[in-house]
Amino acid sequence: MTAMPGAPLDPIAPAEATGLPNQRGGTLAISPWLTYAGSRLLQGLFVIFGAVTISFILVNMIGDPASVLAGGQLSHEQVANLSHQLGYDRPVVDRYIAYVGGLLHGDLGVSIRYGTSALGLVLAVLPATLLIVIGAISLACAIAIPVSVLSVLRRGSYMDSATRRTLIVFQAIPEFWFALMLAMVFAVALRWLPSMGFTSPTALILPIIAIALPLVSSLVRLLRATLLDVMASDFVLALRAKGISDREIVVRHGLRNVMSPFLTLLALHLGWLIGGTLIIETIFVWPGVGTLLVNAVKVRDLPVIQAVVILIAVATVILNLVVDLLIMAIDPRIRQVRR
């Protein structure tokens, strides 16, 4: 996926990069987009299918789900009854086919604890989780971009090395511990902010800060390294020769060039971001997917656990697809390489 500025260009490519009409007809110009999006979509479907299978295997891996549910507190007869009631006494393959069939109709099973649709439960809490994830990504970008630009402009300075050392320490801090410390200081001791539930908009502040922290350090590390690479390239030398200041070079040319690795890293980190969010949610008693999942695990509400895992896989696939298409839109070099 490395961009190859020196690679021989396809005759149609320049027209496409600049958006001009080309001689071979208009359809050709979008076709790389479509084929690429199509192949990624297929890949995504495969991944979702994998997630479905893995979550199904996980739930059925250790013996009979009914006895897992009972937790050794029911008699053999009762377990057998429960097993029959929930349909767990059918052969595994049958159940798998029935499960996948149900999925195709949007049916992810019924929550054992609440007796309502598992999918409905997850979808009901999803907006609250999305809110803090999007908030955390925005906050992390808002901090990471200026910090890394400053650090590149003053590279080798005291500020630059101090930033790098701080970030290394930040990367070692467990999110849940940091979240607890935040809650201890700002919610319990100072009483400035609420620490439990989603009662007011100010309740967003602490969870968002806690989730953004690890993201900031990896984003700054990546941005700093790639910006430094760009600053060492020939076109920057040419810009300098033209008398353009370093600040303008970084802001107008450098940032545009690091956009695609930046988005790629963001996509790679989504998984960790979601994982961190799940833990942080339980600390702030946030009514989101994480709290739902951990509570479902504690009472062994298997359909809800499966639904959460599948939903997270679907969300990750969609976000990755969006990021890939964004990168293609931003960076014309990648459009050529990937065609």
Next chain:
Amino acid sequence: MSVGVRSVRSRGRMARLSRVVWPRNDALRTSIIILIALVVFAIVGKLLLVDPTKQVLRDSYLRPGSPGHLLGTDPLGRDILAWCAAGVLTSLAICALVVALSMLIGVSVGLVSGYSRSWVDHGLMRITDLQLAIPPLPLFIAASAIVAGSIYSVVILVSFVSWVPYARLVRARVLVERERGYIAAARLAGSRTWRILLLHLLPAAATEILVLASLQAGTVLLIESGLSFLGLGLQPPNTSLGYMISVGRTDPVGSWWVVVFPGIMIVLLVLAFNLMGDGLRDLLKADVEGYSR
């Protein structure tokens, strides 16, 4: 000829490796100092301090600096200092086991798949796609509904996912390396496949594997403490630092020391592993970007 060049280069690498004891690299030095300090603390603590799992309800919620309990006690009267010392040992043991297990699986799969480029390779790439798409933590949380909370189940659970980066890294190295002249020469000389894999291809990827392992150790620790914090990982009598933080969580201001000190232990351990990974990466010039985490 390329055989000769390689062996000289790998000897150079070994010489650089041997300088690990006192390397000319700030990150690595800091990491070694922190690790030695923590290990000494853990061993001395194990020998001299009270049993960390012993509950003395009379001594619950003692403040730091109380006689006999330097860092105070938790709600059940367990000594925090002793728990921290034992927790460091538990964490190190888990890191070592997970890294060893996932390295063993990942490196073998990567070697075979990169060298054979058959259906094994194809299958591996699909698993890699899956691993990149399904965030591991929800999977761990889901899996811990079923698996009991002993050290071994946590190790197997985490290794279940963490072998994939090794496989991808080794495969990528092998795909490049297998086209080199010395591999063709070895094959021509009649070397068996396992010999080529273990004696020629494995050393070619060794430095990258080492760097990846030290970077991964920190991540493993964060996952374990996160799981134990949620009550889904290790449970007493295993002395997990994450578990102790979850104990202090119920009343964080009344007993801040129960949360703060085990957390500092985790930060120091993860910091040491990350610094070691960064330092080794710079020292050995091994690029593992895009594989770790």
